[in-house]
Amino acid sequence: MQVAVMxxxxxxxxxxxxxxxxxxxxxxRSTQNELEIKYIxxxxxxPGDINESKMVKDFNVILNDDEVKVVVETMxxxxxxxxFVSACLKTGKSVVTSNKELVASKGYELLTLARxxxxxxxxxxxxxxxxxxxxxxxxxxxxxxxxEIAGILxxxxxxxxxxxxxxxxxxxxxxxxxxxxGYAEKDPTADIEGHDACRKICILASLCFGKHVxxxxxxxEGITKITLSDVxxxxxxxxxxxxxxxxxxxxxxxxxAVVSPAIxxxxxxxxxxxDVFNAxxxxxxxxxxxxxxxxxxxxxxxxxxxxxDVIDCARNADKRKPFGWGDSVENxxxxxxxxxxxxxxxxxxxxxxxxxKAIEGAVGSIQLLTNDSAPQNEIAFVTKxxxxxxxxxxxxxxxEIEIESLIRITDx
Amino acid sequence: MQVAVMxxxxxxxxxxxxxxxxxxxxxxRSTQNELEIKYIxxxxxxPGDINESKMVKDFNVILNDDEVKVVVETMxxxxxxxxFVSACLKTGKSVVTSNKELVASKGYELLTLARxxxxxxxxxxxxxxxxxxxxxxxxxxxxxxxxEIAGILxxxxxxxxxxxxxxxxxxxxxxxxxxxxGYAEKDPTADIEGHDACRKICILASLCFGKHVxxxxxxxEGITKITLSDVxxxxxxxxxxxxxxxxxxxxxxxxxAVVSPAIxxxxxxxxxxxDVFNAxxxxxxxxxxxxxxxxxxxxxxxxxxxxxDVIDCARNADKRKPFGWGDSVENxxxxxxxxxxxxxxxxxxxxxxxxxKAIEGAVGSIQLLTNDSAPQNEIAFVTKxxxxxxxxxxxxxxxEIEIESLIRITDx
Numbered sequence: 018m019q020v021a022v023m024x025x026x027x028x029x030x031x032x033x034x035x036x037x038x039x040x041x042x043x044x045x046r047s048t049q050n051e052l053e054i055k056y057i058x059x060x061x062x063x064p065g066d067i068n069e070s071k072m073v074k075d076f077n078v079i080l081n082d083d084e085v086k087v088v089v090e091t092m093x094x095x096x097x098x099x100x101f102v103s104a105c106l107k108t109g110k111s112v113v114t115s116n117k118e119l120v121a122s123k124g125y126e127l128l129t130l131a132r133x134x135x136x137x138x139x140x141x142x143x144x145x146x147x148x149x150x151x152x153x154x155x156x157x158x159x160x161x162x163x164x165e166i167a168g169i170l171x172x173x174x175x176x177x178x179x180x181x182x183x184x185x186x187x188x189x190x191x192x193x194x195x196x197x198x199g200y201a202e203k204d205p206t207a208d209i210e211g212h213d214a215c216r217k218i219c220i221l222a223s224l225c226f227g228k229h230v231x232x233x234x235x236x237x238e239g240i241t242k243i244t245l246s247d248v249x250x251x252x253x254x255x256x257x258x259x260x261x262x263x264x265x266x267x268x269x270x271x272x273x274a275v276v277s278p279a280i281x282x283x284x285x286x287x288x289x290x291x292d293v294f295n296a297x298x299x300x301x302x303x304x305x306x307x308x309x310x311x312x313x314x315x316x317x318x319x320x321x322x323x324x325x326d327v328i329d330c331a332r333n334a335d336k337r338k339p340f341g342w343g344d345s346v347e348n349x350x351x352x353x354x355x356x357x358x359x360x361x362x363x364x365x366x367x368x369x370x371x372x373x374k375a376i377e378g379a380v381g382s383i384q385l386l387t388n389d390s391a392p393q394n395e396i397a398f399v400t401k402x403x404x405x406x407x408x409x410x411x412x413x414x415x416x417e418i419e420i421e422s423l424i425r426i427t428d429x
Numbered sequence: 430m431q432v433a434v435m436x437x438x439x440x441x442x443x444x445x446x447x448x449x450x451x452x453x454x455x456x457x458r459s460t461q462n463e464l465e466i467k468y469i470x471x472x473x474x475x476p477g478d479i480n481e482s483k484m485v486k487d488f489n490v491i492l493n494d495d496e497v498k499v500v501v502e503t504m505x506x507x508x509x510x511x512x513f514v515s516a517c518l519k520t521g522k523s524v525v526t527s528n529k530e531l532v533a534s535k536g537y538e539l540l541t542l543a544r545x546x547x548x549x550x551x552x553x554x555x556x557x558x559x560x561x562x563x564x565x566x567x568x569x570x571x572x573x574x575x576x577e578i579a580g581i582l583x584x585x586x587x588x589x590x591x592x593x594x595x596x597x598x599x600x601x602x603x604x605x606x607x608x609x610x611g612y613a614e615k616d617p618t619a620d621i622e623g624h625d626a627c628r629k630i631c632i633l634a635s636l637c638f639g640k641h642v643x644x645x646x647x648x649x650e651g652i653t654k655i656t657l658s659d660v661x662x663x664x665x666x667x668x669x670x671x672x673x674x675x676x677x678x679x680x681x682x683x684x685x686a687v688v689s690p691a692i693x694x695x696x697x698x699x700x701x702x703x704d705v706f707n708a709x710x711x712x713x714x715x716x717x718x719x720x721x722x723x724x725x726x727x728x729x730x731x732x733x734x735x736x737x738d739v740i741d742c743a744r745n746a747d748k749r750k751p752f753g754w755g756d757s758v759e760n761x762x763x764x765x766x767x768x769x770x771x772x773x774x775x776x777x778x779x780x781x782x783x784x785x786k787a788i789e790g791a792v793g794s795i796q797l798l799t800n801d802s803a804p805q806n807e808i809a810f811v812t813k814x815x816x817x818x819x820x821x822x823x824x825x826x827x828x829e830i831e832i833e834s835l836i837r838i839t840d841x
Contacts, residue, residue: 035572035715036572038714038715039572039573039574039714039715042574043571043572046571046751048751141569147713147715147716147717147719148716148719149565149568149569149570149719152564152565152568152569153561153564153565153569156561156564156568156737156740156741157553157561157564157565157734157737158561158733158737159455159458159736159737159740159741160447160448160451160455160732160733160734160735160736160737160739160740161451161733162451162454284701284703286701286702286722288701289696289698289700289701290698291696301559301733302450302451302729303447303450303451303559303729303730303732303733303736304559304560304723304724304729304730304733304734305559305723305724305727305729305730306723306724307559307560307561307721307722307723307724308720308721308722308723309719309720309721309722310698310719310720310721310722311716311717311718311719311720312716312717312718312719315717317714317715317716317717318715318716318717320572320715321570321572321573321713321715321716322569322572322716323572324571324572324715325568325569325570325571325572327572328568328571328572329568329571332751336748339458339460339744
């Protein structure tokens with residue numbers, strides 16, 4: 018079987034490396050006589066590269082070669098990835114991608130094209146890097162109704178939060194360290210504002226609940242407003258702050274989905290997921306909580322997930338895997354503030370005593386938190402569990418406080 | 430598609446319950462028009478049971494019914510499970526089992542029968558209960574060479590150790606509590622002596638490294654000799670004791686495999702796996718460490734894993750999944766004490782100062798551990814990393830100490 022790789026960047030060159038290094042066992046597992054990379058598409062030159070003879074710059078070379086049965090898309094970005102992938106599927110080639118933006122934005126469309134052309138469109142590597150998650154959800158957990166899914170889906174922000182929590186490093190210093198270590202890009206917006214995590218929870222929620230979830234329907238908050246003061250208060254409460262993507266089923270036509278900093282209590286499996294690691298918790302009605310943990314990014318982990326999909330395409334060369342989800346429906350994602358949680362609040366106040374009275378009058382009893390280095394005019398507390406919209410409306414009405422931080426408390 | 434369930438105990442009745450509760454989505458995922466339980470085999474009577482009309486006592490009813498394409502074996506034990514499963518495979522029925530004893534002892538034989546008869550023999554539920562692990566190893570991690578696998582594979586012993594570590598409860602009291610909670614059986618031998626974990630690591634090692642590993646080739650120690658004193662020393666060292674099943678590749682014809690209490694340092698994903706939870710760490714040459722976590726036992730989690738396999742059989746009704754391992758080879762499992770680790774040692778001694786001198790003379794520098802409630806005539810320490818056989822031989826030669834406890838320190 019002949020394979021083409023589009024995009025010879027970090028992941029693409031990793032795919033070539035994994036197929037070369039583990040060639041013998043990969044061929045065996047693919048149930049093919051051979052599994053070979055015929056072309057590598059990239060506009061750049063790689064003089065002296067060991068794979069130079071396979072490099073092509075013209076996509077049509079791949080598209081028009083009937084020997085190529087599987088195409089790997091590791092270019093990233095929406096265009097021309099979308100056009101190239103569509104064209105491949107239409108000509109009867111299976112496609113494997115690591116491109117979360119592509120799957121989150123165009124997944125339904127491309128899955129439909131794959132079905133119409135009886136080929137596979139697989140994307141294990143688009144979420145969780147080397148952690149197997151897409152396939153376990155679609156297969157291993159097939160006997161479950163999945164009620165909820167939540168994950169630490171972005172390694173960069175998890176590294177930053179870990180440095181803030183464990184080393185008392187400011188957000189800015191931790192971001193700088195992440196950039197110095199190569200964990201964060203020069204423009205870190207997609208990571209720190211939660212967009213990357215949002216794409217991933219969209220893919221997971223689409224798969225778990227059966228209808229496409231578009232990123233612009235999901236309320237997304239990043240971690241830029243988290244302070245060391247929040248970290249300290251929440252530590253005294255027995256928890257840690259993580260950037261979580263979360264989704265849960267409300268009904269067949271309604272889900273809840275949000276990306277935001279959230280509090281995970283110590284002892285939870287998600288609380289001990291540190292540095293650049295990712296973890297995804299799946300709550301099934303039969304299995305209970307199952308957690309998948311590992312490196313969420315990196316050349317070889319991500320590449321190995323891509324190659325596992327290539328092997329799957331090879332094994333199913335004559336047959337499409339039943340896999341995917343349906344179109345979205347209107348108002349499928351519920352308003353983010355209709356969820357029911359306790360909230361952590363940090364606020365400015367000139368008079369703590371009367372503030373507490375006013376707060377308890379508005380939202381019932383609260384748990385006050387302390388923090389050694391807290392300024393005099395600050396108060397932090399945890400509310401009882403209630404609808405967020407209701408809690409926030411009541412709290413915003415209180416003249417005695419000015420809210421500076423709001424973080425949701427989870428039960429994972 | 431018609432299914433038969435053999436054994437209407439905890440797991441078997443759970444299988445029937447999961448198929449009933451999630452029937453609609455299971456049929457859809459199975460890509461069949463229907464998926465129905467036709468027979469339930471059990472020698473006992475279940476008067477008034479909702480499924481009474483499906484109960485049969487004669488195995489031949491199932492064997493001779495050509496409509497039954499998939500048979501679920503949840504009887505447990507080796508006989509007659511082995512004979513029944515063999516007969517089903519020979520008549521062209523796929524078999525799904527949760528029976529770890531059967532797979533660990535007869536896996537190669539049954540996989541061969543399945544291949545010869547072009548049917549599937551699947552056993553996701555035999556390890557890790559509801560945690561997807563067999564399928565991720567065989568599929569999602571297909572692009573990796575797996576170098577090593579280690580797991581907390583037995584919920585009962587993990588509960589007991591958790592009580593000892595967190596509540597300072599003695600082994601005996603913790604075992605009693607586990608029995609009172611229904612986590613441990615009246616005769617807890619299979620759990621506390623490590624036999625259950627041994628069967629599971631055999632299945633995992635067979636799958637990861639490609640050749641059958643038989644339980645009697647794997648050195649197995651239980652947790653009955655662990656004391657609260659060990660727990661305290663190891664806590665002061667920054668670790669916890671877990672009962673681990675471990676296996677790693679030495680060469681294509683040699684692996685290392687052992688079941689024993691082992692020290693996991695705090696911060697490791699395995700250290701925070703508490704109570705009856707299980708976790709399995711897979712170390713791949715491309716993915717790095719991936720951890721799968723969840724409930725390792727229980728009616729519905731285990732049943733959901735069985736049903737996922739049933740769905741897989743239904744999806745592949747016309748086609749065998751390439752899956753399994755080869756025959757064992759002689760001396761495939763290396764001697765357990767040839768592994769290289771640091772060791773934790775607790776020993777009796779009448780003269781600590783001269784004991785330390787003698788120990789350091791024999792094995793090089795050591796790290797002494799302290800424990801508030803330690804008796805005067807006791808010493809505990811951690812050695813440098815070296816071959817276990819060599820360390821033990823040297824330590825046993827020291828007249829000044831009498832070794833009471835030896836626990837291996839892992840790097841997970």
